[in-house]
Amino acid sequence: MPGTDTRTLRDVLPPPLLFVDGAWRESADGRTRPVENPATETELTAVPLATAEDLDDALAAAAAGFQRWRTTSAWDRSDVLRRIAQVIRDDADRFALVMTLEQGKPLAQARGEVLASADQFDWYADEARRVYGRTVDGHDTSTRILVRREPVGPVAAFAAWNFPSLLTARKIAPALAAGCSVVVMAPIEAPLSTLLFAEVAEKAGLPAGVLNVVTGEPAEVSRHLIASEVIRKVTLTGSVPVGVQLSTLAAQGLKVTSMELGGHAPVLVFPDTDVRRAAEVCARGKFRNGGQVCIAASRFLVHESVAGEFTEAFVEETRKLRLGDGQDPSTDIGPLTTAARRDAIAGLVADAVAKGATLAHGGGAPEEFQVGYYFTPTVLTGVSPDMRVMREEPFGPIAPIATFSTFDEAIAVANATPYGLGGFVFTGDLTTAFRASEELEVGMVGVNHLTIATAEAPFGGVKQSGHGREGGTEGIDDYTVTKYVSMRLGDLA
Structure with a gap:
C-alpha cells in the first residue's frame, strides 16, 4: 500500500480469521492462503483455509443461531439490520480502502459499493416487517384457512469477487430479514470485504451463530456446506459453470436455490x-x-x-x-x-x-x-x-x-x-x-x-443467467417458505 506502513495496514484490514459462532478463530490445521493487491502484486495478508471441522462448527452454529433468530420478532430483526446499515456507513471510507486494496477498483467506486451495501440492509430492515401472509375463506363458515411465510432455514451463501461487499450484502440482508441464519463463504480472491461483515455483525449486536463467515478452497467449502442437512437454501452469484455445479449439489439434497449467474x-x-x-x-x-x-x-x-x-x-x-x-x-x-x-x-x-x-x-x-x-x-x-x-x-x-x-x-x-x-x-x-x-x-x-x-428493485436473470431475484420486495421471497394452516372451528370433524 503506497505510503502506508505495515502497522497502518494491519489497522485497516479486518482480522484474517474465520468468524464462527460469534468468535474469530484460525483454521483447525493452520493452513492459509495469501490475499494479493492486484495493483502491486504484493501480499496484503493471508486468510485461513477452513477444514471440515471448521465448517462443521459453522454449520452447528448456524443451526443454533437459526433457532434463536427465527423466534426474534420482525421488529427486533429490523432494528438490527438498521444498525448494520449505520455501522457500514460510519466506516465507509475504511471499508472502501480495504476493497480497493484487495480487488483493485478505484476508491470512489469502492465507496459507492460500500454505501450500496448499506442500502441493502436499510431496505430489508423495512421488508423484515412486511413478510405478509393471508387468510382465505373456506368452503364453509366453520373453516379458517391461514397462509404464512416462514424462514426457509440456514442458508449457504456464495458470492463472486468482483463486488465483494455488495454481492454478499444482497444475500445476508434478505436472509436475516426473513429470520434465516447464514454461513457465507468469502470469495477467496477478495475475502476481506466479506470478513468486514463479521465485524459489523458484532458491533450491531447480531446474536452469535446467526452470521458465520468462512474462507477456504471454493470446491471443498461448497461441497461440504451444501451436503449438510443443516443447510436448507443455497444462493450464489457467480459464473454459469459454478452455478451448474452448485445447483447439482443442491439438487442431491432437494434444497432450494437462487442463482445470479453470468451475463452478456x-x-x-x-x-x-x-x-x-x-x-x-x-x-x-x-x-x-x-x-x-x-x-x-x-x-x-x-x-x-x-x-x-x-x-x-x-x-x-x-x-x-x-x-x-x-x-x-x-x-x-x-x-x-x-x-x-x-x-x-x-x-x-x-x-x-x-x-x-x-x-x-x-x-x-x-x-x-x-x-x-x-x-x-x-x-x-x-x-x-x-x-x-x-x-x-x-x-x-x-x-x-x-x-x-x-x-x-x-x-x-x-x-x-x-x-x-x-x-x-x-x-x-x-x-x-x-x-x-x-x-x-x-x-x-x-x-x-x-x-x-x-x-429497491429486483435483480436477476433468465435463461442461463439464473433464477431468483435479489433486491426489491421480491428479494425476501427466496428466503421464505409457505405454510398453510386449515383450522376447524366448533366440534371436531
Whole structure:
C-alpha cells in the first residue's frame, strides 16, 4: 500500500480469521492462503483455509443461531439490520480502502459499493416487517384457512469477487430479514470485504451463530456446506459453470436455490437517440470496475446509420479514462483483480483480431505498468458472431461494436446467446423503448442509462443467467417458505 506502513495496514484490514459462532478463530490445521493487491502484486495478508471441522462448527452454529433468530420478532430483526446499515456507513471510507486494496477498483467506486451495501440492509430492515401472509375463506363458515411465510432455514451463501461487499450484502440482508441464519463463504480472491461483515455483525449486536463467515478452497467449502442437512437454501452469484455445479449439489439434497449467474448484456443504440451522449454514457459505464461486472454492457449493437458517429465518440471518451492504482483519486480504471482475468481478456482480443476485428483502441497490457494486472480499455469494431467475444461473457474491459439495420435484426442478435441477465436500449422514441424492453430476453432492462442496480428493485436473470431475484420486495421471497394452516372451528370433524 503506497505510503502506508505495515502497522497502518494491519489497522485497516479486518482480522484474517474465520468468524464462527460469534468468535474469530484460525483454521483447525493452520493452513492459509495469501490475499494479493492486484495493483502491486504484493501480499496484503493471508486468510485461513477452513477444514471440515471448521465448517462443521459453522454449520452447528448456524443451526443454533437459526433457532434463536427465527423466534426474534420482525421488529427486533429490523432494528438490527438498521444498525448494520449505520455501522457500514460510519466506516465507509475504511471499508472502501480495504476493497480497493484487495480487488483493485478505484476508491470512489469502492465507496459507492460500500454505501450500496448499506442500502441493502436499510431496505430489508423495512421488508423484515412486511413478510405478509393471508387468510382465505373456506368452503364453509366453520373453516379458517391461514397462509404464512416462514424462514426457509440456514442458508449457504456464495458470492463472486468482483463486488465483494455488495454481492454478499444482497444475500445476508434478505436472509436475516426473513429470520434465516447464514454461513457465507468469502470469495477467496477478495475475502476481506466479506470478513468486514463479521465485524459489523458484532458491533450491531447480531446474536452469535446467526452470521458465520468462512474462507477456504471454493470446491471443498461448497461441497461440504451444501451436503449438510443443516443447510436448507443455497444462493450464489457467480459464473454459469459454478452455478451448474452448485445447483447439482443442491439438487442431491432437494434444497432450494437462487442463482445470479453470468451475463452478456446487449446495448441497442437506435438512430433517434442523442448518439454522442449515448456513446459517452456507454464508454463510462462499460469500463466501470474494469468491465468486471455481470450486468456490464458488453455487446454494442448500433444502427448502421449512426455507427460511425457512435464509435468515434465512444473511442474519444475511452481515451480519456485514466488507468492506475485505485488508491489514486485520479484513477478511472484500476487493475483487473487476477492475473487469470487479464490473460483471459488478452485471449478474447487475440481471437477477435485473428478473425478480422479491428482494434479501435487498446488491445493489451499497458507498457507503463511493470507490475499489476492492468489491461488497457479496448474497443473492437468489425466484429462478427463467430468471435468468442460475441458469444462468451467477456468480464473485462473489452467493448465490441457491431451494427444492425432493422429493429427485428437488433432484437434477434441481442437474444442470440444463452445469457439473459440484463440489456440496455438507447432511443428517443417511446414505442421503440417499450417494444425493445419487452422483446429482449433478459431479467432487467435499462432505457437510456446503464446504472439500473438498486436495493429497491429486483435483480436477476433468465435463461442461463439464473433464477431468483435479489433486491426489491421480491428479494425476501427466496428466503421464505409457505405454510398453510386449515383450522376447524366448533366440534371436531
